[in-house]
Amino acid sequence: MVKKAITIRDIARMAGVSPGTVSRAINSSPLVSLETRQKVMQVVKALNYVPNRVAQRLATGKTLTLAVIVPFFTAPSVTERLKGVVSTLARSRYDLIIHNIEDPQQRADCFRTIPRRDRVDGVLVISISPTDEEVPLLAEASVPIVLIDAHHPALTMLHQITVDDVAGGRAVTEYLIGLGHTRIGFVGDPADNPFNFTSSRDRACGYRQALEAAGIPYRPEYYVETPHGRQPARESAKRMLALPDRPTAIFAASDVQAVGVLEAARELGVRVPQDLSVVGYDDVEIAEILGLTTMRQMLFHSGQRGVELLLKTLENPETEPEYEVLPTELVIRDTTSPPP
Amino acid sequence: MVKKAITIRDIARMAGVSPGTVSRAINSSPLVSLETRQKVMQVVKALNYVPNRVAQRLATGKTLTLAVIVPFFTAPSVTERLKGVVSTLARSRYDLIIHNIEDPQQRADCFRTIPRRDRVDGVLVISISPTDEEVPLLAEASVPIVLIDAHHPALTMLHQITVDDVAGGRAVTEYLIGLGHTRIGFVGDPADNPFNFTSSRDRACGYRQALEAAGIPYRPEYYVETPHGRQPARESAKRMLALPDRPTAIFAASDVQAVGVLEAARELGVRVPQDLSVVGYDDVEIAEILGLTTMRQMLFHSGQRGVELLLKTLENPETEPEYEVLPTELVIRDTTSPPP
DNA sequence: GTGTATAATGAAACCGGTTTAATTAAACCG
DNA sequence: CGGTTTAATTAAACCGGTTTCATTATACAC
Numbered sequence: 001m002v003k004k005a006i007t008i009r010d011i012a013r014m015a016g017v018s019p020g021t022v023s024r025a026i027n028s029s030p031l032v033s034l035e036t037r038q039k040v041m042q043v044v045k046a047l048n049y050v051p052n053r054v055a056q057r058l059a060t061g062k063t064l065t066l067a068v069i070v071p072f073f074t075a076p077s078v079t080e081r082l083k084g085v086v087s088t089l090a091r092s093r094y095d096l097i098i099h100n101i102e103d104p105q106q107r108a109d110c111f112r113t114i115p116r117r118d119r120v121d122g123v124l125v126i127s128i129s130p131t132d133e134e135v136p137l138l139a140e141a142s143v144p145i146v147l148i149d150a151h152h153p154a155l156t157m158l159h160q161i162t163v164d165d166v167a168g169g170r171a172v173t174e175y176l177i178g179l180g181h182t183r184i185g186f187v188g189d190p191a192d193n194p195f196n197f198t199s200s201r202d203r204a205c206g207y208r209q210a211l212e213a214a215g216i217p218y219r220p221e222y223y224v225e226t227p228h229g230r231q232p233a234r235e236s237a238k239r240m241l242a243l244p245d246r247p248t249a250i251f252a253a254s255d256v257q258a259v260g261v262l263e264a265a266r267e268l269g270v271r272v273p274q275d276l277s278v279v280g281y282d283d284v285e286i287a288e289i290l291g292l293t294t295m296r297q298m299l300f301h302s303g304q305r306g307v308e309l310l311l312k313t314l315e316n317p318e319t320e321p322e323y324e325v326l327p328t329e330l331v332i333r334d335t336t337s338p339p340p
Numbered sequence: 341m342v343k344k345a346i347t348i349r350d351i352a353r354m355a356g357v358s359p360g361t362v363s364r365a366i367n368s369s370p371l372v373s374l375e376t377r378q379k380v381m382q383v384v385k386a387l388n389y390v391p392n393r394v395a396q397r398l399a400t401g402k403t404l405t406l407a408v409i410v411p412f413f414t415a416p417s418v419t420e421r422l423k424g425v426v427s428t429l430a431r432s433r434y435d436l437i438i439h440n441i442e443d444p445q446q447r448a449d450c451f452r453t454i455p456r457r458d459r460v461d462g463v464l465v466i467s468i469s470p471t472d473e474e475v476p477l478l479a480e481a482s483v484p485i486v487l488i489d490a491h492h493p494a495l496t497m498l499h500q501i502t503v504d505d506v507a508g509g510r511a512v513t514e515y516l517i518g519l520g521h522t523r524i525g526f527v528g529d530p531a532d533n534p535f536n537f538t539s540s541r542d543r544a545c546g547y548r549q550a551l552e553a554a555g556i557p558y559r560p561e562y563y564v565e566t567p568h569g570r571q572p573a574r575e576s577a578k579r580m581l582a583l584p585d586r587p588t589a590i591f592a593a594s595d596v597q598a599v600g601v602l603e604a605a606r607e608l609g610v611r612v613p614q615d616l617s618v619v620g621y622d623d624v625e626i627a628e629i630l631g632l633t634t635m636r637q638m639l640f641h642s643g644q645r646g647v648e649l650l651l652k653t654l655e656n657p658e659t660e661p662e663y664e665v666l667p668t669e670l671v672i673r674d675t676t677s678p679p680p
Numbered sequence: 681g682t683g684t685a686t687a688a689t690g691a692a693a694c695c696g697g698t699t700t701a702a703t704t705a706a707a708c709c710g
Numbered sequence: 711c712g713g714t715t716t717a718a719t720t721a722a723a724c725c726g727g728t729t730t731c732a733t734t735a736t737a738c739a740c
């Protein structure tokens with residue numbers, strides 16, 4: 001039943017050569033004669049022999065495997081980045097192992113155990129900014145690491161691909177202010193969260209900056225933090241829209257949350273964009289479908305670029321670390337207009 | 341710079357025992373005294389030693405890795421199944437490597453090279469039904485394989501988790517007929533495609549069965565095959581809705597395509613559901629957001645279940661292969677009504 | 681024809697663990 | 711107290727490749 005796998009020694013015996021020669025023949029080393037190579041390859045073909053990957057890895061010290069660490073990949077923006085990674089890697093000879101982080105414990109384990117030479121050749125981290133305690137783990141890792149949509153000022157030895165979320169948040173808010181809005185709400189994730197997600201926090205920061213610059217006082221009742229997801233955003237938005245002096249525009253820290261805001265408006269009979277402008281962030285597919293005004297990020301491209309940098313570094317370890325700030329672009333659709 | 345990794349022999353030397361004893365101590369074998377174990381563990385702790393994974397794999401013959409093969413995971417339904425897989429696996433000790441198939445060549449390579457004992461301990465295949473030529477490859481694979489949303493009658497030795505798409509397609513069509521519709525269109529994927537995707541084909545089959553059973557003649561102009569995706573579906577739907585005798589209902593083979601149909605209707609000023617009923621398939625998140633009537637599949641659950649079966653089989657290779665047909669459920673929302 | 685560089689191959693070490701077989705030490709028993 | 715189990719440990723083989731080093735065969739030069 002369990003047919004014994006054939007090994008390089010079997011091939012060697014049948015071809016009448018030594019295992020070393022078989023290895024050389026297979027790996028197209030110049031140290032083997034054409035005649036011998038053909039003889040070996042013939043046997044290889046006949047027995048349908050494929051070298052044992054694990055043995056190769058042990059012998060060469062290369063795993064030919066990369067890891068990607070993603071937070072609980074429920075958010076479409078994360079999935080989209082992941083697509084960029086997977087798609088770009090499809091054309092390389094590397095395997096990709098995916099590590100899903102659903103709680104802080106897993107996260108700690110991952111950062112400690114994954115970036116090791118005996119497990120993978122390189123690591124991509126998506127949307128998880130390292131905490132100060134995690135910095136040394138990553139800084140001293142024995143394999144190259146690339147942060148995508150994540151960053152830490154102390155990690156200058158790593159490639160980092162980010163977006164300037166503060167500027168993005170500011171731009172969205174300035175756009176709304178430019179339309180004439182002064183009562184502008186913000187619906188985002190908790191700034192203080194166990195995963196150290198920074199994007200919502202940064203966008204909120206830009207939001208405040210823009211308000212301040214325009215001389216619009218910050219009103220706490222217009223700022224709400226809510227667990228990520230559509231439903232929580234909807235509930236929060238409903239409460240905000242029930243205020244006596246409700247906002248005329250709401251900036252959501254992600255498209256997913258913007259959808260929640262739209263649903264809240266619909267439920268309460270608040271018309272969009274006549275009574276309420278809504279802006280999201282990310283420009284995932286749903287935004288286009290719903291005609292949502294949003295700040296576009298290069299999600300797919302960020303994954304793609306991360307892989308490129310990682311592969312480049314694997315080829316040439318001396319590659320200078322890059323700190324790339326990807327551009328964003330405001331996509332104006334049907335959910336924004338001047339205030340009533 | 342490249343700090344040499346510490347090996348089990350280093351630990352052995354420092355603890356004053358043999359490598360074998362260290363191995364046993366680490367793996368909590370009963371063949372080591374409490375005293376020795378403590379001594380060893382102390383050194384392990386001090387040097388922060390972690391056994392080399394690759395060496396372990398070679399020595400034990402277990403890879404502690406599973407592979408999942410997914411078709412070019414752009415479709416939300418596939419992503420959703422994958423989430424079920426990843427999420428369920430998070431609590432196990434297995435790594436997951438993901439293989440993305442974007443063209444028939446990759447597919448052939450995958451089926452040939454992945455299901456090998458030296459690469460992974462088990463394989464999950466999502467939404468790719470094997471062709472007749474691929475059957476022997478899978479049947480004779482040396483590791484357990486589970487098909488999710490895929491099937492082949494000859495593969496009775498594999499676990500298969502499917503949905504009865506014919507019945508599902510029939511049910512959707514019967515529902516529309518029950519509402520009074522007789523001019524019912526179908527928008528689906530090409531039945532004949534290089535990936536051997538069968539779901540659209542099967543749903544179309546159910547569609548025809550239902551029409552026939554109701555004595556409604558099948559009209560070729562109401563049946564269209566179009567590349568997967570929103571835009572192609574939109575264009576096809578626009579053509580269908582421009583017919584002099586346009587359908588009063590359209591059944592789309594997936595929610596993604598149903599969205600395209602909705603967009604087409606909006607563009608042409610056809611009101612949904614008053615002038616046109618639209619039904620999708622899958623019940624991905626967008627369906628709920630848009631209020632789309634659709635046939636719900638247990639997407640996440642299918643991934644979860646696939647992992648469960650695979651893990652069970654890995655634990656006990658004698659496990660009887662299961663052929664599970666997951667139920668579907670028609671979710672009626674706002675895009676369907678009796679014909680005008 | 682001898683000496684030497686070159687090409688091709690084989691033998692053996694190695695990667696870093698696990699596991700079996702052999703060995704030693706302690707415990708038990710009549 | 712000698713003989714036999716039993717427990718704990720070591721030594722060595724093994725997993726299946728790659729690679730270094732030594733060896734042999736061939737070609738070439740003088």
